[in-house]
Amino acid sequence: xxxxxxxxxxxxxxxxxxxxxxxxxxxxxxxxxxxxxxxxxxxxxxxxxxxxxxxxxxxxxxxxxxxxxxxxxxxxxxxxxxxxxxxxxxxxxxxxxxxxxxxxxxxxxxxxxxxxxxxxxxxxxxxxxxxxxxxxxxxxxxxxxxxxxxxxxxxxxxxxxxxxxxxxxxxxxxxxxxxxxxxxxxxxxxxxxxxxxxxxxxxxxxxxxxxxxxxxxxxxxxxxxxxxxxxxxxxxxxxxxxxxxxxxxxxxxxxxxxxxxxxxxxxxxxxxxxxxxxxxxxxxx
Amino acid sequence: xxxxxxxxxxxxxxxxxxxxxxxxxxxxxxxxxxxxxxxxxxxxxxxxxxxxxxxxxxxxxxxxxxxxxxxxxxxxxxxxxxxxxxxxxxxxxxxxxxxxxxxxxxxxxxxxxxxxxxxxxxxxxxxxxxxxxxxxxxxxxxxxxxxxxxxxxxxxxxxxxxxxxxxxxxxxxxxxxxxxxxxxxxxxxxxxxxxxxxxxxxxxxxxxxxxxxxxxxxxxxxxxxxxxxxxxxxxxxxxxxxxxxxxxxxxxxxxxxxxxxxxxxxxxxxxxxxxxxxxxxxxxx
Amino acid sequence: xxxxxxxxxxxxxxxxxxxxxxxxxxxxxxxxxxxxxxxxxxxxxxxxxxxxxxxxxxxxxxxxxxxxxxxxxxxxxxxxxxxxxxxxxxxxxxxxxxxxxxxxxxxxxxxxxxxxxxxxxxxxxxxxxxxxxxxxxxxxxxxxxxxxxxxxxxxxxxxxxxxxxxxxxxxxxxxxxxxxxxxxxxxxxxxxxxxxxxxxxxxxxxxxxxxxxxxxxxxxxxxxxxxxxxxxxxxxxxxxxxxxxxxxxxxxxxxxxxxxxxxxxxxxxxxxxxxxxxxxxxxxx
Numbered sequence: 045x046x047x048x049x050x051x052x053x054x055x056x057x058x059x060x061x062x063x064x065x066x067x068x069x070x071x072x073x074x075x076x077x078x079x080x081x082x083x084x085x086x087x088x089x090x091x092x093x094x095x096x097x098x099x100x101x102x103x104x105x106x107x108x109x110x111x112x113x114x115x116x117x118x119x120x121x122x123x124x125x126x127x128x129x130x131x132x133x134x135x136x137x138x139x140x141x142x143x144x145x146x147x148x149x150x151x152x153x154x155x156x157x158x159x160x161x162x163x164x165x166x167x168x169x170x171x172x173x174x175x176x177x178x179x180x181x182x183x184x185x186x187x188x189x190x191x192x193x194x195x196x197x198x199x200x201x202x203x204x205x206x207x208x209x210x211x212x213x214x215x216x217x218x219x220x221x222x223x224x225x226x227x228x229x230x231x232x233x234x235x236x237x238x239x240x241x242x243x244x245x246x247x248x249x250x251x252x253x254x255x256x257x258x259x260x261x262x263x264x265x266x267x268x269x270x271x272x273x274x275x276x277x278x279x280x281x282x283x284x285x286x287x288x289x290x291x292x293x294x295x296x297x298x299x300x301x302x303x304x305x306x307x308x309x310x311x312x313x314x315x316x317x318x319x320x321x322x323x324x325x326x327x328x329x
Numbered sequence: 330x331x332x333x334x335x336x337x338x339x340x341x342x343x344x345x346x347x348x349x350x351x352x353x354x355x356x357x358x359x360x361x362x363x364x365x366x367x368x369x370x371x372x373x374x375x376x377x378x379x380x381x382x383x384x385x386x387x388x389x390x391x392x393x394x395x396x397x398x399x400x401x402x403x404x405x406x407x408x409x410x411x412x413x414x415x416x417x418x419x420x421x422x423x424x425x426x427x428x429x430x431x432x433x434x435x436x437x438x439x440x441x442x443x444x445x446x447x448x449x450x451x452x453x454x455x456x457x458x459x460x461x462x463x464x465x466x467x468x469x470x471x472x473x474x475x476x477x478x479x480x481x482x483x484x485x486x487x488x489x490x491x492x493x494x495x496x497x498x499x500x501x502x503x504x505x506x507x508x509x510x511x512x513x514x515x516x517x518x519x520x521x522x523x524x525x526x527x528x529x530x531x532x533x534x535x536x537x538x539x540x541x542x543x544x545x546x547x548x549x550x551x552x553x554x555x556x557x558x559x560x561x562x563x564x565x566x567x568x569x570x571x572x573x574x575x576x577x578x579x580x581x582x583x584x585x586x587x588x589x590x591x592x593x594x595x596x597x598x599x600x601x602x603x604x605x606x607x608x609x610x611x612x613x614x
Numbered sequence: 615x616x617x618x619x620x621x622x623x624x625x626x627x628x629x630x631x632x633x634x635x636x637x638x639x640x641x642x643x644x645x646x647x648x649x650x651x652x653x654x655x656x657x658x659x660x661x662x663x664x665x666x667x668x669x670x671x672x673x674x675x676x677x678x679x680x681x682x683x684x685x686x687x688x689x690x691x692x693x694x695x696x697x698x699x700x701x702x703x704x705x706x707x708x709x710x711x712x713x714x715x716x717x718x719x720x721x722x723x724x725x726x727x728x729x730x731x732x733x734x735x736x737x738x739x740x741x742x743x744x745x746x747x748x749x750x751x752x753x754x755x756x757x758x759x760x761x762x763x764x765x766x767x768x769x770x771x772x773x774x775x776x777x778x779x780x781x782x783x784x785x786x787x788x789x790x791x792x793x794x795x796x797x798x799x800x801x802x803x804x805x806x807x808x809x810x811x812x813x814x815x816x817x818x819x820x821x822x823x824x825x826x827x828x829x830x831x832x833x834x835x836x837x838x839x840x841x842x843x844x845x846x847x848x849x850x851x852x853x854x855x856x857x858x859x860x861x862x863x864x865x866x867x868x869x870x871x872x873x874x875x876x877x878x879x880x881x882x883x884x885x886x887x888x889x890x891x892x893x894x895x896x897x898x899x
Contacts (some may be wrong), residue, residue, distance in 0.1 A: 056801040058654035060669035063620070065674035068616055074675055079351055079363075079650075087801055088871055099345035101853055103352035103462070105359055116871060119846025134692075145414070170811060174846040174861035177673070179448055233343040241455065275457040276404025291349075291459035301373055301401060310488055322503035333640055335633070362635055364648075369628035384630035388637035388747070390644055516626040516657055526740065560742040561689025576634075576744035586658055586686060 045108040049188040052081035053095060053176055054114045068165055069185035081090055088116040090141045091209055095227045098145035099292060099311050106132035111184035112142050113176035123275050124158035125196050136184045141209040153200060157198035168236050214239040225316040233303025235310060239295040247322055249273050254323035255287045257297060259261050262315050270323040332392040334473040337366035337378060338461055339399045351464050353450055354470035361474055371403040373401040375426045378511045382429035391417035394493060396469035397427050398461035409443035411482050419470045442469060443481035497599050499524040510601040512557055518588025520595060522603050524580040532607055534558050539573045541609035542582060547600050552593050557609040617677040619758040620650035622663060623698055624684045632748050638735060639755035646759055658686040660711045661779055664799045668715035669862060676702035681754035682712050683746035694728035696767050706754045711779040727768035728753060782810040782884050795886040803873025807879060807888050809865040817892055819843050824893035825857045827867060832885050837878050840893040
């Protein structure tokens with residue numbers, strides 16, 4: 045039985061690019077099962093491609109082959125690689141930082157160089173701008189179908205040599221946790237931080253108690269207030285903010301049936317800092 | 330052979346949420362055939378989720394398992410259920426009104442309580458906000474693959490106890506039909522009413538004859554004019570309005586190659602009333 | 615083994631229309647493999663539907679059945695047809711110009727009339743507006759599953775009788791190439807012209823040399839400047855324009871990590887002309 049093949053790109057689905065990638069894979073093996081992670085990664089946004097992979101890879105069966113194509117350097121000397129995660133999934137991708145979060149949060153068991161001149165759709169030699177179709181979909185399909193062994197894709201590389209995007213670990217300073225806002229839960233406008241459930245637990249805040257949340261962009265404080273730590277949205281009033289543990293078991297901030305990111309114009313990346321502490325008691329004298 | 334599994338959510342497809350739901354199902358059974366109804370239900374809009382189900386369920390094979398996750402009450406005491414339609418399709422969903430239109434227009438043969446503590450992805454106990462992945466996709470996949478019998482999902486419930494959204498039946502008063510605008514044909518801006526083809530036929534208006542259409546939002550009249558009753562758009566001039574019978578055999582109103590909803594800022598729901606009558610003769614004296 | 619079935623429409627995926635088309639096909643044969651080209655063709659835009667087909671059809675296996683439904687004339691006397699390309703793929707579509715680019719760029723081996731009254735979902739006789747579900751998806755599924763032979767779909771037609779959209783061939787006048795801007799690479803804002811790689815080669819411009827590009831809309835010149843002819847985007851500076859050969863081996867114009875179409879408000883169609891010539895030497899005296 046062939047393994048699942050999963051595509052992620054920044055191509056959108058309004059033109060024929062993704063469909064051509066499907067066709068190429070089905071010419072390799074018409075029985076392949078092909079799926080989409082998303083094709084709405086913002087153009088050239090390698091960080092978000094990296095995050096969406098770590099959000100999903102572990103929920104797919106061992107042996108699943110991901111093809112991720114956010115590739116501003118297509119046609120240059122940037123390497124192409126195939127990585128095997130510690131969970132046994134494969135990722136075919138340009139080596140441009142797309143593996144940053146998987147390496148940090150899940151772990152990479154092995155990585156191999158993908159030789160673009162050998163692993164390439166025949167007849168595509170004059171096309172220099174669509175490696176998604178000509179190299180990555182073609183190679184991913186051959187690995188998923190069993191026609192190309194991972195071990196024979198190219199030479200083994202030291203995972204330490206992979207390109208990594210700049211990222212910052214969450215830290216605890218006294219009673220205060222500081223992390224970054226890594227990504228949004230797009231449709232609902234929630235902020236997903238890099239502060240783990242374990243680290244948050246060290247503050248000793250029980251469900252139903254209040255947390256003081258501060259959000260800064262570089263040196264500007266964008267938000268500071270206290271809110272309830274809740275299991276889920278509907279435990280607070282409609283329109284009320286909350287702190288919760290998201291589906292990746294990290295700290296997140298939302299407004300029940302509203303958009304926190306929209307309400308305060310909050311973005312993502314390492315310049316967006318979030319700090320958490322137990323809310324102070326307020327005493328009138 | 331496993332049965333088709335069909336997902337509907339308000340999650341969008343720009344992040345990894347839907348893909349994680351696919352992965353979970355394929356871990357249950359890698360041979361499952363998974364499809365999408367839509368993931369663009371407006372956030373928290375249970376009414377539209379209910380309508381999109383009734384628009385599609387009957388066109389899928391008997392035994393198809395739908396998983397519909399528009400779930401503003403995730404994490405609260407709201408029930409989860411699995412319903413079997415009179416056509417033999419299954420719907421796994423929170424009991425929050427999502428089954429309103431199916432119950433009214435197609436009929437529910439049987440409904441069972443879904444015990445979230447028993448029907449849950451192992452290891453997901455700390456995640457309180459993503460039942461789409463942890464409970465509904467997992468359970469839907471188990472039913473579709475035959476690993477979980479519908480009859481053993483949980484206790485049988487009286488369909489009369491299902492949560493229903495407020496809705497109003499279309500009525501005939503003398504020569505006038507009054508109904509509501511249930512939903513839009515989004516891309517084309519057409520209004521889909523709850524007035525059935527049978528009820529409309531009782532007005533005795535032939536194809537090519539004119540209908541007087543009035544649209545009100547609460548007490549405000551938004552539109553009143555006469556238009557042709559046509560088989561399809563191209564029977565009228567470009568830019569001309571028409572009344573037609575839509576693909577669910579209800580009365581609809583459109584502008585040929587324009588957007589009726591956009592032209593007059595018309596919305597949907599029980600506060601949006603539409604009345605139809607045979608157009609009067611206009612006599613100059 | 616059944617052949618792949620691929621859908622293209624202008625319906626969007628925010629409502630249940632496409633999903634109903636999937637269900638109808640799976641009722642014909644539950645083992646069918648169904649895929650999407652795109653459902654984001656701008657409403658009624660037959661030109662773009664035609665282009666997206668030529669962009670993808672040839673990358674799919676022989677025998678693949680495409681169903682393309684951009685059908686402003688639904689319900690009128692316009693013909694429905696099934697075409698077989700010279701590459702052996704099938705296209706089920708209204709005869710309204712959707713086959714223009716395939717006929718011109720790939721070639722049509724044979725075309726047959728689709729009799730809508732015989733090739734129709736039973737019970738759909740009262741529905742006049744959704745041939746995508748009732749006629750085209752149903753017929754495409756029957757062909758893909760082998761239940762309906764292409765040869766028995768209806769009488770053979772002369773491909774010369776197919777409706778064709780107005781289009782203009784690229785030409786060479788002395789040292790100047792003139793073509794049209796056929797379509798955009800939507801997400802990246804690149805202009806895709808109808809000037810082939812072969813024709814462009816006749817200018818004798820090497821990679822790394824400069825091209826003078828002029829763009830006119832009717833009589834108004836919208837853009838004129840010189841830019842580098844590069845293999846791919848990353849060979850020029852960020853924000854710099856370039857001429858390149860796109861994935862269909864035609865001349866394209868882009869801005870590296872920007873949007874050329876957005877920067878200069880450039881559209882598509884035969885009124886949008888592009889001319890290319892070797893850039894002049896600039897001599898200061």
